[in-house]
Each structure stands twice: as C-alpha cells, then as structure tokens.
Amino acid sequence: MSRTTLSRYLIEQTRSHDTPADLRFLVEVVARACKAISHAVSKGALGGVLGSMETENVQGEVQKKLDVMSNEILLEANEWGGTLAGMASEEMDKPYQIPGRFPKGAYLLMFDPLDGSSNIDVNVSVGTIFSVLRCPGECFSQNDALGEDAFLQPGTQQVAAGYAIYGPQTMLVLTLGNGVKGFTLDRELGSFVLTHENIRVPESTAEFAINMSNQRHWEAPVKRYVEELLAGETGPLEKNYNMRWIASMVADVHRILTRGGIFMYPRDAREPSKPGKLRLMYEANPMSMLIEQAGGAATNGTQRIMDIQPQSLHERVAVFLGSKQEVERVTAYHKA
Numbered sequence: 001m002s003r004t005t006l007s008r009y010l011i012e013q014t015r016s017h018d019t020p021a022d023l024r025f026l027v028e029v030v031a032r033a034c035k036a037i038s039h040a041v042s043k044g045a046l047g048g049v050l051g052s053m054e055t056e057n058v059q060g061e062v063q064k065k066l067d068v069m070s071n072e073i074l075l076e077a078n079e080w081g082g083t084l085a086g087m088a089s090e091e092m093d094k095p096y097q098i099p100g101r102f103p104k105g106a107y108l109l110m111f112d113p114l115d116g117s118s119n120i121d122v123n124v125s126v127g128t129i130f131s132v133l134r135c136p137g138e139c140f141s142q143n144d145a146l147g148e149d150a151f152l153q154p155g156t157q158q159v160a161a162g163y164a165i166y167g168p169q170t171m172l173v174l175t176l177g178n179g180v181k182g183f184t185l186d187r188e189l190g191s192f193v194l195t196h197e198n199i200r201v202p203e204s205t206a207e208f209a210i211n212m213s214n215q216r217h218w219e220a221p222v223k224r225y226v227e228e229l230l231a232g233e234t235g236p237l238e239k240n241y242n243m244r245w246i247a248s249m250v251a252d253v254h255r256i257l258t259r260g261g262i263f264m265y266p267r268d269a270r271e272p273s274k275p276g277k278l279r280l281m282y283e284a285n286p287m288s289m290l291i292e293q294a295g296g297a298a299t300n301g302t303q304r305i306m307d308i309q310p311q312s313l314h315e316r317v318a319v320f321l322g323s324k325q326e327v328e329r330v331t332a333y334h335k336a
C-alpha cells in the first residue's frame, strides 16, 4: 500500500493548489521540530524534562522546562531555512529576529510551543500550535529589526495553521486553507503519514468543554447557555449533554475535530482587564482557522475570531469554537 507522507501531500498541494515551495518547506520544518518536541515529551522523567524553571514568561506564567525546550527547538529548526522574516512565541516578549547570517523569507511564524503545560507532569496530552502569515510589504528585505506591527494581522490572513498533539499518538493536524488533514507520526518511518483525509466537525453536538470552576465569574450569556446545557432533556435544549475538560486546548480541539462539541474559554471577572485567558495570535486564530476549514465556527461571543484586528502580540481573547449550531447559539445569547 502506498502511503501519503506529509512531504508527498505538500508536493501534491504545490501542483493542485499552487502552494509556494517556500511555504511547503516552512511547514516541513515546523513538522520536523514537532517530531523533536514529541521525542522530548515522550522521554518524561527519563529525559529529565519534567518540572518547572525558575523563570516566568511575558504573561507572568511559570515556565516549565518543556515550554523552554520546545521554544528553542522551534526557533533553531526554523531560523536558518530562508523562509521566514521573523517569529513570535508565547514564551518570548518580543518578535524573534532572524540572525543576520541567515537568509530571510516572506513569512511570519507564530507559535505556542507547548500548549497545556499544566498537563506535562501528569502525563496527559499536550501540543504545539502554529500560525503562518505573510510578512506585509517588503519587510523581509529591510535591514531594520522586525517590529510587532508586521504580525498584527487578522486571522483571515493566515496562509497555514495547525497543531501537533503529543498524546497516545503524535499527530499533525494542518490546514493550508483548503480543508483539514490529519497526519499520524509513524515512529519507525520517522514520517508523518496522512491518516485523516478530510476532517469535518459535525454541525450539532451533545458535548461541551469549559472549566466549570470559573462559573461564578462568567458573564450572563455564558451562565445562561451552560445552565441550559446542564438542564439536559428537561431544559430548553431538550437533550442531554456530556462534558469534557482536558485543560490542553490542543487536546480539547482535537476531540472536537474528531467527534464534535463546543469549546469555551470565556472572559470572566477574575481579571476584568483581560478579555479571556487564551491568546489570539498563536492559540485562538490558528484553532479558528482549523475549525472553520472543518465546517465549524469560532467567535469571541460577539464577533468571528478571525476578523479581529489584533492590537498586540500577546493579546487575549474569549473563545467559543466547535460545532456550528452550538457556537451560533451562545453567540446569539451575547447579542440578546
């Protein structure tokens, strides 16, 4: 049986959808870095990779060793290939400049190097999320340092988005803007192999994901919606819902891409100045592109996430994504 590896899929995309060769190379390199991260994650205590550093990232979160290692793996893999004008990451305050000794390219890469870091030490799935934008204008040909402004483009401008999930299997889930494909890492072969040809989110669902411990801090529309979900078949929605919360967005979104559901991380009253916990540029936007490409929807409660004009690199956003009917319902409650 001939198997479609990621490399072969990308070459076919170049033929059928004019995917530029440099974008193809960029995705290959990100995938290679994800293989290295997968390897490090899977070693666990044997590799001495568990536990925390003594540092905090720009968001004031304690960094895990694997947060820092994954960030370094992605930077080192991607800095020399000539496809990028710069990178930005959850773990770095400012954009990463491509060192002067390497060529620059037309794209910008953003990532959450290790998503779900609270799950590392308890052996639960974690992942890497990435988003690719074009560098506006001729910014890659300029000698000046690349500023934050180049990255501040709405999610609709993404040319590729995806994640790797490090779970029972390591998978890469990818969109180049024409559907969503899933690749499973064949460890003997060392390649990602196409195993999920056409990932679609079912339109309706009976499963939801939210951190219920924050219930008392939510805004009224979210309280109303979740109360209705919990009321089950005796409530206005007239069916019973199941709940799952893994606390790794990658794993929760992967489940939704597999069997449907709605994922919510609303803004809440704990930190009123912040519109939610998740980050727009390297969590919400790439996941929204995947979900929309799979036939689902993604909003911040009032507006499509991918239409938001970002104001800063580490901006936060409320997230409602997944099966269309449910996302539309909770979004409508915000407008009621």
Ligand code: AHG
Pocket (backbone or CB within 6 Å): 061, 090, 112, 114, 115, 116, 117, 118, 211, 247, 248, 249, 250, 265, 277
């Ligand atoms: P990160 O590990 O990159 O900081 O992201 C964690 C995020 C996301 O993956 C998850 O959905 C959410 O935080 C979980 O938050 P709670 O711990 O508040 O449930």
Ligand code: MN
Pocket (backbone or CB within 6 Å): 112, 114, 115, 116, 249, 283
């Ligand atoms: Mn994250």
Ligand code: MN
Pocket (backbone or CB within 6 Å): 067, 090, 112, 113, 114, 115, 116, 117
């Ligand atoms: Mn992270």
